[in-house]
Amino acid sequence: MKTLRRSFALLLLATGIAQADVPKLVLAIGGEPETGFDPLLGWGGYGNPLFQSTLLKRDVKLATQADLATDWQLSEDRRVWTITLRDGVSFSDGTPLTAHDVAFTFAKARESAGAVDLQVMSAVEAVDDRTVRITLDRPWITFVEAFFTLGIVPAQGYGPDYGRKPIGSGPFKLVSWAEGEQLIVAPNEHYYGTPSPFGQITFLFTGEDAGLAAAQAGAVQMVSVPAQMADAVPAGFRAVPVKTVDNRGLSLPFQPPHEVGGRVIGNAVTADPAIRQAINLGLDRDLVVDVALHGHGTPAYGPADGLPWSGRDDTVAYDLEAAQTVLDQAGWAAGSDGIRAKDGLRAAFPIHYPASDATRMALAETAAELLRPLGIDATPVGGSWDAIGRVMHSEPVVFGFGSHSPYQLYSLFAGRLGGAEYANPSHYANHKVDALFEQAQGAESLEASFPFWSEAAATYGLKGDNAWAWLVNLDHVYFVSDCLDLGQTQIEPHGHGWPITTTIADWRWTCP
Amino acid sequence: MAGVLRHLARQALLLALVALAVFLLMKASPVDPVDAYLGPAIAHVGPEQKAQIAAAWGLDRPTHEQFLAWAGHVLRGDLGQSTSYNAPVAQVMADRIKASLALTGLAWLLSGIFGFALGCWAAAQAGTWVDRTIRVYCYLLAATPTFWLALLLMMAFSVGLGWTPICCAGPIGVPPGQVSLWQKLHHLILPLVALTLFGVAQIALHTRVKLIEVLQSDYVLLARAQGATAWDIVIHHGIRNAALPALTVTMASVGEIFGGSILAEQVFAWPGLGRATVEAGMKGDLPLLLAIALLTTLIVSTGNRIADLLQARVDPRMGGA
Numbered sequence: 001m002k003t004l005r006r007s008f009a010l011l012l013l014a015t016g017i018a019q020a021d022v023p024k025l026v027l028a029i030g031g032e033p034e035t036g037f038d039p040l041l042g043w044g045g046y047g048n049p050l051f052q053s054t055l056l057k058r059d060v061k062l063a064t065q066a067d068l069a070t071d072w073q074l075s076e077d078r079r080v081w082t083i084t085l086r087d088g089v090s091f092s093d094g095t096p097l098t099a100h101d102v103a104f105t106f107a108k109a110r111e112s113a114g115a116v117d118l119q120v121m122s123a124v125e126a127v128d129d130r131t132v133r134i135t136l137d138r139p140w141i142t143f144v145e146a147f148f149t150l151g152i153v154p155a156q157g158y159g160p161d162y163g164r165k166p167i168g169s170g171p172f173k174l175v176s177w178a179e180g181e182q183l184i185v186a187p188n189e190h191y192y193g194t195p196s197p198f199g200q201i202t203f204l205f206t207g208e209d210a211g212l213a214a215a216q217a218g219a220v221q222m223v224s225v226p227a228q229m230a231d232a233v234p235a236g237f238r239a240v241p242v243k244t245v246d247n248r249g250l251s252l253p254f255q256p257p258h259e260v261g262g263r264v265i266g267n268a269v270t271a272d273p274a275i276r277q278a279i280n281l282g283l284d285r286d287l288v289v290d291v292a293l294h295g296h297g298t299p300a301y302g303p304a305d306g307l308p309w310s311g312r313d314d315t316v317a318y319d320l321e322a323a324q325t326v327l328d329q330a331g332w333a334a335g336s337d338g339i340r341a342k343d344g345l346r347a348a349f350p351i352h353y354p355a356s357d358a359t360r361m362a363l364a365e366t367a368a369e370l371l372r373p374l375g376i377d378a379t380p381v382g383g384s385w386d387a388i389g390r391v392m393h394s395e396p397v398v399f400g401f402g403s404h405s406p407y408q409l410y411s412l413f414a415g416r417l418g419g420a421e422y423a424n425p426s427h428y429a430n431h432k433v434d435a436l437f438e439q440a441q442g443a444e445s446l447e448a449s450f451p452f453w454s455e456a457a458a459t460y461g462l463k464g465d466n467a468w469a470w471l472v473n474l475d476h477v478y479f480v481s482d483c484l485d486l487g488q489t490q491i492e493p494h495g496h497g498w499p500i501t502t503t504i505a506d507w508r509w510t511c512p
Numbered sequence: 513m514a515g516v517l518r519h520l521a522r523q524a525l526l527l528a529l530v531a532l533a534v535f536l537l538m539k540a541s542p543v544d545p546v547d548a549y550l551g552p553a554i555a556h557v558g559p560e561q562k563a564q565i566a567a568a569w570g571l572d573r574p575t576h577e578q579f580l581a582w583a584g585h586v587l588r589g590d591l592g593q594s595t596s597y598n599a600p601v602a603q604v605m606a607d608r609i610k611a612s613l614a615l616t617g618l619a620w621l622l623s624g625i626f627g628f629a630l631g632c633w634a635a636a637q638a639g640t641w642v643d644r645t646i647r648v649y650c651y652l653l654a655a656t657p658t659f660w661l662a663l664l665l666m667m668a669f670s671v672g673l674g675w676t677p678i679c680c681a682g683p684i685g686v687p688p689g690q691v692s693l694w695q696k697l698h699h700l701i702l703p704l705v706a707l708t709l710f711g712v713a714q715i716a717l718h719t720r721v722k723l724i725e726v727l728q729s730d731y732v733l734l735a736r737a738q739g740a741t742a743w744d745i746v747i748h749h750g751i752r753n754a755a756l757p758a759l760t761v762t763m764a765s766v767g768e769i770f771g772g773s774i775l776a777e778q779v780f781a782w783p784g785l786g787r788a789t790v791e792a793g794m795k796g797d798l799p800l801l802l803a804i805a806l807l808t809t810l811i812v813s814t815g816n817r818i819a820d821l822l823q824a825r826v827d828p829r830m831g832g833a
Contacts, residue, residue: 024685026684026685034596034597034598034791034795035596035597035598036597036598036599038598041598042550042553045553111564113564113565113567113568113569114565115549115550115551115553115557116561117556117557117558117560117561119558119560119561119564145556160599161599163598163599164599175687176687176688176689178680178681178682178687178688178783179597179607179608179783180777180781180782180783180787180788181679181680181681181682181781181783182680182684182685184685184686184687200685202684202685204679204680204684204781205781206678206679206680206781207778207779207781209663209779210666210678210679210779210780210781213666213667213670213671213678214678214679214684216671217670217671217674217678219678219684220684384542385542385547386542386543386544387542401555403555403556405556407556408555408556411555411556420558420559421547421554421559421562422554422555423555423558494552494555495552
């Protein structure tokens with residue numbers, strides 16, 4: 001008995017010493033979910049869900065990797081997924097994770113009032129302890145997004161306060177969450193993957209200013225910074241600009257103006273293919289990046305630049321003269337004020353942007369200035385999202401998108417979504433695109449759907465309809481301590497901050 | 513007894529009217545609660561799912577039904593469910609009210625004391641450089657946005673000098689349960705200073721004007737003729753008279769200090785009700801916003817009632833009122 005107690009004391013001492021050597025990390029990258037860490041309400045949609053694990057994950061090149069699932073098969077009719085789970089997984093409280101928990105998670109998420117849209121799922125069942133079967137209404141390959149983002153929760157123990165007391169099978173467990181202040185997490189000793197080298201990670205949820213101040217005071221090891229401040233790097237830090245598909249672009253209402261249910265849809269100027277082509281040819285995107293983003297970005301040509309489902313050659317070289325020729329040939333002649341007109345219609349439109357967003361304001365102003373040499377009179381107009389919602393079906397708006405799922409393309413260009421809230425606000429519709437989207441959604445796997453999505457760019461993109469005028473992809477800039485090695489980073493989606501945590505398992509501390 | 517009943521009836525009517533006004537204003541506001549709740553997720557959430565959320569929150573029912581349903585629940589003691597925090601409103605408020613009371617309560621008390629003292633000092637030395645300095649200081653502060661003042665203080669004392677912490681109600685990386693009293697006080701200092709500086713100006717200016725008025729009255733002239741010194745007069749005749757407006761202003765300033773705390777809490781990441789108020793407003797979280805509005809109404813109106821009662825005590829002439 002005595003020896004046992006002695007060895008226990010020794011063990012305690014040993015872990016105490018070990019913990020002193022384990023580095024602790026403090027990050028100020030925002031991303032606090034006010035509703036708590038509940039995947040069924042949308043937690044984990046971006047970045048690492050920390051406490052839960054998902055069926056699949058994406059590596060740094062965005063290729064699909066197994067996580068909780070070891071095998072995933074889609075039936076011949078593309079409506080039934082059969083998923084086999086990894087063996088021997090347990091939640092952070094030690095209880096085993098089985099197919100029943102997965103089925104519960106999907107069924108509960110389907111009916112929850114949260115940001116997880118599983119409406120296409122008609123049934124889910126646990127076939128045995130390690131096999132789950134999910135049935136869909138129709139072939140819908142982008143349903144797999146839920147495999148990447150929906151963290152599995154325990155069927156026993158999930159309740160209204162789950163978001164504040166999360167139990168999961170992820171790499172970390174909750175130590176404490178002071179709402180509005182900080183989240184403290186520690187490695188989950190039941191995690192099946194590689195354990196984190198950090199003994200404790202603290203996420204500070206201060207505003208941007210306080211986060212920067214904390215970095216200057218040396219209290220944090222990483223902070224996300226807006227492009228405007230990205231050049232003032234504090235001592236001991238380096239700026240890490242991460243490439244993104246966090247894009248900004250101008251919606252160009254696609255149809256000629258007509259009224260539907262008392263609401264005007266379409267725009268006579270932007271409905272002209274020549275105008276759309278000339279805008280895309282005649283906008284110097286490099287200049288836009290320099291002026292509006294202080295250089296912290298890249299030119300954007302489509303909504304998913306660099307991702308496998310973007311168009312293969314969907315780019316265009318800046319050529320002002322070619323743009324002017326396009327307009328000349330289409331009969332848009334310059335008037336005495338330098339603005340072109342055709343059949344009494346002036347080449348003029350407003351560019352709306354949310355007034356609270358400085359970056360979008362800069363983009364609207366810059367784009368308007370660069371359109372003037374083309375003979376197009378664009379007027380930047382700032383307003384609330386509500387005001388924008390009223391005009392977005394008939395006038396151009398500076399929108400921002402960017403996602404790791406090809407569903408992004410569907411929501412932007414599918415004819416059947418035209419005008420459904422913020423989906424396809426320009427009412428783009430082309431049966432060729434719709435047919436390809438249909439084929440993509442009916443593909444045998446996510447990877448097999450990529451060529452169809454990609455092929456659609458030839459129609460909606462710069463060599464086809466010029467549906468939108470994409471301007472830039474923002475760089476997400478982080479100030480990172482010289483002692484923290486982030487390894488490789490993913491191309492980040494819309495949202496600056498939390499997405500960087502996707503690769504948190506690869507982070508290393510390089511200082512003694 | 514009848515007076516107390518009448519007061520309670522008036523209080524209830526006031527609360528009902530405030531609730532109705534807040535409700536109608538939020539309904540008229542352009543914020544769509546479901547859109548605001550979803551945020552960027554709106555890009556991949558379809559119309560069916562949005563309808564499901566709206567139905568779960570009761571937003572698919574007619575406006576008057578929504579209000580009556582809410583009022584019915586409140587009368588039964590249920591403040592409802594906060595949509596932005598996905599937790600019962602009572603719990604959201606209970607989690608934050610202690611931090612808020614510590615900050616706003618202390619700031620209110622200190623700004624009352626300092627404001628009154630500064631006002632008296634300025635009036636006693638009216639026209640001198642002391643008076644001018646205090647006045648300029650008050651005008652400057654009255655014109656300074658709280659969040660800017662808070663940021664300046666933080667840059668100076670937290671970043672520059674390193675005397676005070678950057679944020680929060682406890683040290684970074686320490687769970688709330690392990691924070692010592694000393695650490696709590698250390699984290700309270702800077703938000704408290706910012707908020708107190710903000711509250712002092714009004715009270716000082718009101719006190720000063722009233723005291724100067726008193727000092728020009730006949731009875732002060734008489735006292736002076738009898739050989740009383742300036743400080744004698746201020747202490748024996750001035751303070752009691754000037755206390756009246758100071759009390760009223762101090763009691764009425766509860767609302768302003770709470771408003772100021774909303775901004776200060778944002779800057780210092782102080783976990784009080786102020787941040788919850790912003791969140792509720794931005795996200796169109798009606799149950800939470802209504803509860804906070806009712807609480808503030810209750811505090812301000814009770815403060816005014818106390819001021820009335822105290823005035824009767826301080827000034828015997830108002831005893832009959």
